């Protein structure tokens with residue numbers, strides 16, 4: 001892929017943005033029908049390759065046609081497959097079609113492609129091409145159409161959705177009444193936001209981008225200075241690494257991270273965060289823990305400086321030592337395992353002019369102290385909540401409806417970078433830009449995996465304190481890739497947080 005297409009592969013749009021970009025192409029003279037031919041031709045070739053790879057090539061193919069241009073795409077594919085000798089049938093649940101779609105339907109019928117009922121299609125086909133709705137879906141699906149979608153979902157047919165699984169809202173990823181559960185989704189032209197929303201994950205199947213050559217200038221003209229949304233590709237993630245390391249580096253030039261973590265109750269959190277930080281390549285690592293944890297931490301992380309802190313009766317950090325010289329640190333990461341008893345340390349840390357990452361009970365303490373604690377911050381702040389923590393921090397923002405909008409609002413309200421963990425982690429920045437992690441694994445839904453992320457992120461921020469947004473994207477991608485690799489080798493059951501830290505160093509970062 002060229003540099004320009006690589007850039008386009010990172011862009012994520014809403015339905016309105018896609019519509020505006022499409023209209024710009026048409027206004028410039030690109031014929032609508034020609035674009036549909038081009039797109040559907042690319043789609044047909046890609047689908048055939050995919051079926052062949054699955055050993056399904058000669059099977060009969062069912063095509064589900066909706067009223068708009070998503071249905072038009074499906075009909076062009078049906079025609080091309082039919083002309084190549086495939087056995088094809090079409091089912092068209094809604095009578096009224098847009099003009100171009102209607103023209104393709106007439107031509108398909110004239111060629112002799114059979115129009116059949118959904119029952120007949122499901123009885124005779126192994127593959128279904130879903131061209132019911134794309135980004136033009138605006139109303140909820142109900143009634144007979146909803147029943148038909150249920151029947152499709154209950155069948156064993158392999159479903160390839162064009163652009164989006166029909167029924168999924170392009171921006172929020174919500175199911176509008178009901179939706180097709182695809183095995184494969186071929187997203188057209190530009191990545192749509194729904195492909196990165198947790199609510200759509202179970203409907204998308206394997207997602208692939210079909211680049212049909214939208215000129216970068218048209219995308220740029222429409223997106224302009226508006227709040228952009230980016231997919232964290234490998235190229236993007238790697239660009240955020242502190243590499244190559246300068247030849248004359250020394251340990252204090254490669255960042256010094258202060259981790260504040262652990263308690264009697266959650267001693268392991270401190271170890272896991274420390275191991276995550278170790279994997280980041282950070283030059284120096286200091287770990288502040290309750291006094292009694294020092295021997296344990298020294299044994300597990302011999303390279304780290306362990307700072308024993310005065311502790312509460314329950315074995316939490318009561319305060320940070322007076323002797324601590326904060327000027328040494330390029331970043332502070334606080335929260336894993338500290339328990340809510342460590343409350344007094346949070347205002348102290350937030351008053352420092354050093355980039356700070358807050359996680360776990362660090363976030364819960366912040367929620368109870370109030371977000372005004374962040375008002376005086378002069379250095380970047382990164383909050384890394386899961387959905388429950390997010391709700392406590394931002395009771396007025398619902399993270400379950402639209403996670404992209406939620407992190408954008410949360411970040412703009414607080415001035416902090418907000419990393420909302422999930423199947424598709426979303427990162428909001430105060431400028432309104434949102435970064436979306438495209439791939440992960442449910443194997444990471446496990447105690448301790450967040451502690452590893454905090455350490456890794458802290459280590460990267462300490463090395464690149466001027467680029468906290470980059471570091472946050474890189475850490476998110478790297479952590480997820482390690483989970484994916486570990487799950488491939490050990491199954492989803494084998495990805496405990498300790499092994500995850502070992503897989504971090506196995507991810508190719510070139």
Ligand SMILES: NC(=O)C1=CN([C@@H]2O[C@H](COP(=O)(O)OP(=O)(O)OC[C@H]3O[C@@H](n4cnc5c(N)ncnc54)[C@H](O)[C@@H]3O)[C@@H](O)[C@H]2O)[C@@H](O)CC1
Pocket residue numbers: 018019022035036039066067068069070071072073098132133134135136137138139140141142162163164188189
């Ligand atoms: N963006 C692009 O540049 C291109 C888009 N193409 C295709 O065009 C699609 C968008 O086409 P359209 O704008 O025609 O939209 P869709 O094909 O997604 O469907 C919109 C149609 O469905 C109707 N509709 C919406 N909600 C409904 C509901 N709940 N029940 C019944 N009917 C409902 C609308 O009235 C409209 O007629 C894309 O997803 C893609 O597949 C391609 O053909 C070519 C290039």
Ligand SMILES: [K+]
Pocket residue numbers: 070130131132133134161162163164165166
């Ligand atoms: K579709």
